[in-house]
Amino acid sequence: MEIVYQPYIDPEFESLIERINAPRVCIDNDTCQHCTVVKVDSANRHGILLEMVQVLTDLDLVISKSYTCSDGGWLMDVFHVRDQLGKKITDETLNLYIQQELCDTKMRGGVPKELQTCQKRKLRPCHISTEHTALEITGRDRPGLMSDISAALYELGCHIMTAVAWTHNGRMACIIQVEDGLKGGPIMVQKRLALVQEKLESVVEGHHENRDKKSVLLTAPAADRTHTERRLHQMMYAEKDYEPCQGCDGSCRCWNGCKKTHVTVETCKEKGYSVVNVRSRDRNKLLFDTVCALTDMQYVVFHAAVSLKGSMANQEYFIRRQDGCSLASETESRKLAQCLVAAIERRVSHGLRLDICTENKMGLLWYLTRVFRENGLSITRTEIGTHGERASGCFYVTDASGNDANPRTVELVRQQIGGSVFVVNKSPNSSLRISRSNGEMEDRPRFSLGNLLWSQLERLTFSFGH
DSSP, X not given: OOOOOOOOOOGGGGGHHHHHTOOEEEEESSSOSSSEEEEEEEEOOTTHXXXXXXXXXXXXXXXXXXXXXXXXXXXXXXXXEEOTTSOOOXXXXXXXXXHXXXXXXXXXXXXXXXXXXXIIIIIGGGTOOSSSEEEEEEEEOOTTHHHHHHHHHHHTTEEEEEEEEEEETTEEEEEEEEEETTTOSOOOOHHHHHHHHHHHHHHHHTTSOOOSSOXXXXXXXXXXXXXXXXXXXXXXXXXXXXXXXXXXXXXXSOGGGOOSOEEEEEEEXXXXXXXXXXXXXXXXXXXXXXXXXXXXXXXXXXXXXXXXXXXXXXXXXXXXXXXXXXXXXXXXXXXXXXXXXXXXXXXXXXXXXXXXXXXXXXXXXHHHHHHHHHTTEEEEEEEEEEETTEEEEEEEEEETTSSOOOHHXXXXXXXXXXXXXXXXXXXXXXXXXXXTTTOOEEEEEOOOHHHHHHHHHHHHHHHHHO
């Protein structure tokens, strides 16, 4: 009998490369006068650029400049970031959090226990829930659709914890986190889950043609669930909302003065890249949306440069397909351009923004959307979440024709809803608060779910100092 000897390989060796090449993060507040510079060196893999941008945008940080180089299997990213007030990121606890998230290590020994709790309670529930049942709903948009969906869930005894919905080019995608209205926690009974899915599908498809694919998907709680906003992009892409999209056709006489979205895709034969140039109005999370589209279409970004000029953002990407080739045809280039325009347009705000903070109760979203519907307002985008006994969020509304809402109608809605209603003007960083008692208006910072984490971090910093 022949004896075969095999070398012993320590199981830890498999993760050796990852541990040796762990990302190195440097947060520099000295180099740039007006921005914090975040530098990241890391072993490269598909999707890592998107994950890094996601960390920064989830904190509501503004990325004013960025460049990326990833040839040779190694990635170098530099981000110039500011907070929503245009200031540097000087809070040490927040900087520690950014470093830990960008490194994405399994060991959290260097992060304060209080901050770990803050991460779990304040940031993650905005995008990934391990405690609720997620409903993914897509379909043709129509007036009152969100009202019908939330009414159906209320009738089925589902308590909505968070809801995010986008509309674009006549299509709708939303992700709703629900819990059992009686027992709390996720809905685990399969018969009841099937009933929820059947009811919602009848609501979504009842006014339109039958579809071959499911319009409602239910997913169980999971820590590795896709980031909500990335998932919304994927859902909209599956609905082919990009097909009608057209950027500027080049007919404008002054390219630099045009406010439309410009996307060009060219080939760099010498280096084997496809070169993508995007020019559009700047806004929050623009870089995330663009990189998300490239990543989910299975393109690899080798070099990138992003900069701002006034209110316009310029983005340049050197990309290849995952097989290492540049884009193969004019049809593929045209589809990529359409998808990038769609990714940029989906989050563009249409209509008047209403920020709402009120008591958290069963059926709240149904009540709010019913008030909008009864007053002839259509919802173009919404994001709402619950935080203990309070619920807060924002709605973008237009009239039934898609035009600006009548101020008198908005005032009637405000009176019916109660609580605190903030009518946001065109400025991205300010809003007008309408007082319930005397109708006077006062300045107030823009509401954001990311601000919840900031407030918690400030509290932690204070407690550490004392």
